[in-house]
Amino acid sequence: MIVSIGQLDGIAAEYKQKSRVYSKIVKICCGTGCVSSGALKVHEKLSEFIKAENLSDKVLLKKTGCHGLCERGPIIVFGDDEILYQTVGKRNLEDDARLLLKTIQDGTIAENLLYKDDDKAKRYVSPRDIPFYAGQTRIVLSQNGIIDPEDIEEYISLGGYQAVHKALKADPMEIIDWIEKSGLRGRGGGGFPTGTKWRSCRDASGEPRYVIANGDEGDPGAFMDRSLMEGNPHAVIEGMIIGGYAVGSSQGFIYVRDEYPLAVQRLLMAIDKAREYGLLGSNIFNSGFNFDIKIFRGGGAFVCGESTALMSSIEGKTGEPRAKYIHTVEKGLWDKPSNLNNVETWACVPHIINKGWEWFGSIGTPQSKGTKVFSLVGKVKNTGLVEVPMGITLNEIIFKLGGGIHGSRKFKAVQTGGPSGGCIPGEYLAMPVDFDSLTKLGSMMGSGGMIVMDERDCMVDVARYFLKFLVDESCGKCTPCREGVRRMFEIVDNICSGNGSKGDVEHLEELARAIQLGSLCALGQSAPNPVLSTIKYFRDEYNVHIEQKKCPAGVCKALTTFIIDPEKCTGCMRCASECPVTCISGEKKKAHTIDQSKCIKCGTCYDVCKFDAVKYE
Amino acid sequence: MVEFTINGKNVRAEKDETILNVARREGFDIPTLCYNDTLGSDGRCRLCMVEVRKGNRKRIVTSCLYPVESGVEVFTESPDVLLVRKTVLELLLARCPNSETIQYLAKEHGITKTRYMKDNDKGKCILCNLCVKTCEFNVGVAALCMSGKGPLKKVTTPYSEPSHDCIGCGACVAICPTGHIYMEDKDGVRTIWNKRFELARCPQCNRYHAPVEQLEFIATKSGTPMEQLLICPSCK
Amino acid sequence: MEVDTAAINTIIDKYGKDKSYLLAMFQDVQRQYRYLPKEAIQYICDRLHIPFSKGYEVATFYSSLSLTPRGKHIVHVCLGTACHLRGGPNILDSFERALNIKRGGTTENGLFTLESVNCLGACALAPLVRVDGHDYGKTTPGSVKKIIKEYGEPT
Known part of the structure; x- marks a missing residue:
């Protein structure tokens, strides 16, 4: 049980001491993207090798949360951002694991596992130099990919729960002041000033009060919150404890999508650990303040991301929203004052408390302070998570960090804000990304999904x-x-x-x-x-x-016909073998044809043809 | 006391009243479908929307839920209000083309046909939820519910099967604004929600008057002896 | 169908008989039966003293709950935006053809249930398919049959 700052510091010091015995630290990204790409197999194989070489007490092999560069997963980082290896184990697990072992043993860098530019001319050793990372400002994600999310002591060793201690020494009103002055706005979509919300909740009459973290990330193509909950669950918990203290609540709830089993598991584990260490529960840091958190899993209903629907769902009912003429900060969960923030908003809070509102306010734009995490997906080269200061242009995000459009096609639009947002065309790529600019363009910030589209998208x-x-x-x-x-x-x-x-x-x-x-x-x-x-x-x-009656992008099936240009077709047979309805015929090395009566216009032939022989009209 | 204006007229109201209540008292006609005095408001049908102006800000709100506010100007038939109201009616007309209630309301707003494909599987149900609420809160049995979500949402008994809880009282039929719910009394049997109820016969006039299950329910709830309940209201 | 009331009691008690956890209880029951049997809904409602209709309302509102028995293997085709743009609908279409069922359906031999899902959040691997929790990234219409084969024959 931790009851004093001395004990907290003690754990941090002990942890650092303990990790000094390791001469090498290897971090394997075990976020959902990398796990889907086979990260666990790499972990298993490498552990085997390490054991066989009797290196177990010298090498610390860690499973971390998402590193962000999902496109190149599985990602492995050595030491403190010394080396980044990408797509490890994708070609040959055994060979790649041997290369990793070699790096561990004598520092030999495996050239073919390094991140390369498109033209393969330039290779990057440290992630710090890769444009995808170099252009980011990582605050919320600063520990993602570094710490083992299942190890509370590692979180503490990096300054974890210091913010709770600092906050509990202050007056709740003072904390609300700090959050207000920091300019923090809700990261879930609306962009409502967080401090103002906290103040209204504190001022509302009624007991008990609740604080809620919205982790019901429903926007398709968005996975910021998931990566955060999976990769650094204690940051969310820490933010909530501070928020609970500020608004006068001793009960918190986290509402998580059931489609994110790993996030649920990590949060549950983190809550248990925090309780065990006395950081949740009664009389936290001997301050007299009590706070605990319960987890609720969603049921696959997008509408439950809406605050009143979410609260109704926590009450055990269907997720039907209600009119908010009386705000949820006054009458929310069970009609009691309830303060709901998105998980990313909560994760910003400890940083603001630790480093001060002035520091936070110095990042971003005058109206949109701080950073925002985006999930950059679609037709972009580097699919992944990026955290950037507000005010950065769409251009920078998509072309500098994201590496531009996949293949040789041209950019067409970027969709932000999920199903509530809109599509922004090329002429506005120089627009800064902040709450108000995106709204002006007819889209919105939303929770941070950024879906890039090219000419082949209708x-x-x-x-x-x-x-x-x-x-x-x-x-x-x-x-x-x-x-x-x-x-x-x-x-x-x-x-x-x-x-x-x-x-x-x-x-x-x-x-x-x-x-x-x-x-x-x-x-x-x-x-x-x-x-x-x-x-x-x-x-x-x-x-x-x-x-x-035409679809210029060749997507709308009723308006599109695919044909093979006999001049260009080399008869490689790729399209014929990939066609799901086998409606392409032709002999090897001779021009192929599509049987239009059977064609389902899926466009697979167009996508797989390496000779531009398939056309649509 | 709260003072504000409706369509330019100065009105006064109690602090917790809704705009709808005040407007109706003051003689302004605001159509509603899902509102009921005894069961409160959910804001489902969106017919009762009005425009509320406060300084430069204007909002379209559901008058059945919006609490009165000092100094605001309320407009019950602004262009935006009428756009919403007419759209709602046209959409409901496509959903329930055979509902006389909807046809009538739509016509009152100048809508005689709908541009959308007419549904043929929704009956006359506009999902106002009044039947579900009256069953739960007025009758106290909660036999009905909404199932599903989105366009598949419907009012039903669980699994569309005869409900153990339904007492056949017909309160749902009485409250339904569009006449969607089917109920038939024939040869001493009431059929409602796929369930058949034996009707009780009054020992004095010998007429069928209520389902036995309903009387038994009342007997248990109120402690009134069954013999008394068997006597029909007209013979009491 | 008969449900194992002892197991359901364990679930109900795990959540302290708290009505707020109705959805969670349903989810846990579904994990045992791969769907949510009517008898389980009824049993849980009775123990929590809530009307059966309210339980049914919740059970039908949340799309992650299934009221009909599902196959041994559940194929989830992701139709999130990234997957949509990278050909997710064609993958779903290919599964429908290969399994000879529509989305939401179960093969006659009870081996496969085909469902779509809004987003699994592994957009770098779009179009993504998840079978029983195992992910297949960058799928093509051509790879669909291979995936199915790993689990058995659809007929």
Whole structure:
């Protein structure tokens, strides 16, 4: 049990002492992306080798949370950012593990495991030099990929729970002041000032009060929160303890997606450990303050990311939102004052307490302070997680950190804000990324999903995709969202199938406005955004679908025909073997043809052809 | 006391009243479908939306839920309000093309046809939730529920099977604003929600008047002897 | 169907008979049966003193719960945005063809259930397929049959 700062420091010192016996530290990323790419097998194999070479007491092999560069997983980092190896074990597990062992034994760098530029001309040894990392400012993710998320002592050794101690020495109002002055705004999407929210909750009448962490990361293509909960669960817990103390709550809840089993497991383990060390429970640091946390798992309902729906779900009911004319900080969970923040927001709190609000406020822009974590996905070269200061341009994120577009195609749009956000075209790539700029563009920051699209992506199809998502995920409570969004889907679906008619776009705009104005919760109110933003920037594409019955990107199946150019086809047979309906025929080394009557227009042949012989029209 | 204006008229209200209550008292017509005095408001149907202006800020809110506020200006038929209301009605008309209630309300707002494909599987149900609430809070049996979500949401008994809890009282039928719920009394048997109820016969006039299960439920709840309950209201 | 009430009691007691944990209890029961049997819903509702209708409402609202028996192997095709852009719908389509069932369906021999999922958060590996918790990244329509074969024949 830790009751004093001396004991906390003692554990930190002891841990550091303990790790000094290791001459080498090897960190294997065991985030979901790397695990899916085989990181656990690499860990197993390398452990075997280390044991066989009797190096176990010299080498510390750690499983860490997500390093961010998911595209090149499994990722392995040696020491303090000395060497980064990518795609380890992808070619040959045994060989790669031997290379790792060699690096451990005599420091020989395995050239072919290093990160390379596209042209393979430049290789990078330290992750610090890789543009993907060099352009980042890692605060929330600073310990992700460094610490073993299952080891509370390692977290403590890096200054963990110091912020709790410091906060408990201060007056709760003082903490709210700090958070307010730091300019921290909610990372879950809305961007509401966190300090203001805390103050309202503290001022609200009613007991008990609750603090809640929203880890119901539902935006498709976004995994910031997951990586955080999996990679550094104590940071979220620490933030919540401080928030609980500030608003006068002794009970916290974390609501996590059930689709994130590892996050649930890591959080549960972290809570248990924190209790064991006396950092959760009664009389924390002998201050008289009590605080504990319960975990709730979601049930695969996107709407539960909405605060009132989430609270209803915690109460054991369906996740139907309610009108927020009386705010949840006054009447939330079980009608008691409840302060809900996103997990990333919570994870910012210990840093602000430790380093001061002035420091936090010095990062970012005047209106959007600090950093934001984005999950950069889609047609970008370096899919992964990036943490950047607010105000950085889309250009920098996509082209500098993300390495630009995969393959030889051109950038078309970037979608931010998930199903509530919008698509931003190329001409706005110089726009700074902050809460207000993205809203001005008709999109929103959202929780941080950033989906990059290229010329082969159809904007009408993207709108259709998000509408379908929202139709299925609407809770069905209020008429405009339940009935209106499915009618928007029908109209867009018609356009994609070549049955669009003149006036459809105007009809969509009218219906969209009514849904925005009339829906009960943020899900419905923002549901038309993907359609409105694509109409705003890609109206021509809608018109081509409607008037010429063509899909310029070759995505909408009813409007696309794939053909093979006999001049260019080398008869390599790749397309024929990949075609899921075997409708491509032709002899080896002779031009192939597509049987249009059987073709399902999946575009696989187009994607796999190395000779540009497949075309669509 | 709270003072504000509705469509330019000065009105006064108690602190916890909703705009809908005040507006109706003051003679302003605001349509509703899911609102009921005894069961409160959920804000589901979105017909009762009004525009609330406060300084330069304007919001479209559900009047059945929005608490009155000093100094605000309320408009019950602003262009935005009418856009939402008409859209809701057109959408409901597509959902429940055979509902007379919806046809009537839509017509009142100038909507006689819908641009959307008409549903044929939703009956006249607009998912106002009143039946579910009256069953749970007024009757106290909670036999009904909403199942599913999104467009698949519907009012049902669990698994659409005859419910053990349903007492066949028909309170759901009485409260349904569109006449969606089917109930039939025939030859001493009431059929509702796929369940058949034996109807009790009044020992004095010999007429069927209520399901036996309902009377038994009342007997247990209120302690009234069954013999008394068997006598129909007109013979009491 | 008969449910193991002792096992369900253990689950209910694990959550201290707290109604708030209704969804969690359902999820735990589903982990045992691969779906949520009606009798289990009824049993849990009775023990928690909540109406059966409220339990059913919760059970049907959350899409991660299934009220119908599912196959031995559950195939999840991710249709998150990144997977959508990189051909996820074609992968789902290929599974539907290869298994001869539609999304949400179970093969006649009870071996496979095919479901889609909104996002599994491993976008670098898009399009992603998860079978019984095992991930297959960068799948192509051509790799679908190979994945199925690892688990058995669909018919």
